[in-house]
Amino acid sequence: KIAESCEQAGKSASCQGCPNQTLCASGATKAPDPAIAEIAEKLSTVKHKILVLSGKGGVGKSTFSAHLAHALASDSTKEVALLDVDICGPSIPRIMGIEGEQVHQSGSGWSPVYVDDNLAVMSIGLLLSSPDDAVIWRGPKKNGMIKQFLRDVDWGDLDYLVVDTPPGTSDEHLSIVQYLSSTHVDGAIIITTPQEVSLQDVRKEIRFCKKVKLPIIGVVENMSGFVCPKCKNTSQIFPPTTGGAEQMCADLNLPLLGKVPLDPRIARSCDEGKSFLSEVPDSPAAEVYRRIVQSIQDYCSNHVTEQQSTT
Incomplete structure (x- = not known):
């Protein structure tokens, strides 16, 4: 499907008026980007690659990506990396508590x-002089940055590479899928919140995954109810008017990995650059996180077994 889309790049009616129309059309007939093979070689030592997607912004995707990385790395025998490809809104440095850190160049990248x-963490936020700097780039430059992240970073031997993506189904998503097309990608985790306005965009993301043949590991519903610490009553801050992620997963035959309750301490931990799972390990939300992470690990293990049996 990606190849078909590339053949029509710059030629379809929807391309009219786009400032990149000529660039896309001229590149549609070129040979495949040699960087794809280079990236496949670079990432050959990465066992599992997981994309975290969401059609909607503000649903807690970066928060989930960060805590997934923390949870996987809690096993000291595993090597984990978190790649932030949200070029215009890189929040991972803040969430991971590494704002102000510098990326260094070595002989291996x-x-x-x-x-x-x-x-390990890589983000364009680590390359900016200030967290308040705006990245005002068109698609080709953003795609080039993603290519550099995959090809030029010294990832080394990894058990898990978690890729945090921006909301939507546009440049960054097509680029990451295309550049990883020659590698083994375990699949995508789709993040949503319970209300229909979020689910509507998430359905588009699911359709995107199916079009580009990206396996879906499962769906996570964030901000799923709030339990008052005083009266213990549960309030639906984002009411699931159409059944929430549970109904959507049943309709689309997708696994629901879990429902993470709304907990103000998650946001506080992110602002402070700390792991919520370490800060409040006995909370209901932390318990749900652990179950979700275990399901993801089981999926990755089974996925490798299935691949080996077919080769």
Whole structure:
């Protein structure tokens, strides 16, 4: 499907008036980007690659990506990396507590910033002079940055590479899928909140995954109810008027990995650059996170077994 889309790049009616029309049309007949093979070689030592997607902004995608990375890295025998490809809104440095850290160049490429001995992070936010700097780039430049992240970063031997993506189904998503097309990608985790306005965009993301043949590991419903710490009553801050993620998953035959309750301490931990799972390990939300992460690990293990049995 991606190849078909590339053949029509710059030629369809919807391309009229786009400032990149000529560039896309001229590149439609070129040979495949040699960087795809280079990236496949670079990432050949990465066992599992997981994309975190959401059609809607503000649903907690970066928060989930960060805590997934923290949870996977809690096993000291595993090497984990978190790649932030949200070029215009990089929030991972703040969430991971590494704002102000610098990326260094070595003979083998860019060196990612390490949160722990076995947890590395790369984000354009680490390349900016200030967290308030705006990245005002068109698609081709953003795509080039993603290519550099995958090809030029010294990732080393990894058990898991978690890729945090921006909301939508546009340039960055097509680029990451295309550049990883020659590697083994375990699949995508779709993040949503319970209300229909979020689910509507998430359905588009699911359709995107199916069009580009990206496996879907499952769906996570964030901000799923709030339990008052005093009266213990549950309030639906974002009411699931159409049944929430549970009904959507039943309709689309997708696994629901879990429902993470709304907990103000999650946002506070992110602002402070700390792991909520370590700060409040006994909270209901932390317990849900652990179950979700275990399901993801089981999926990745089974996925590898299935691949080996077919080769």
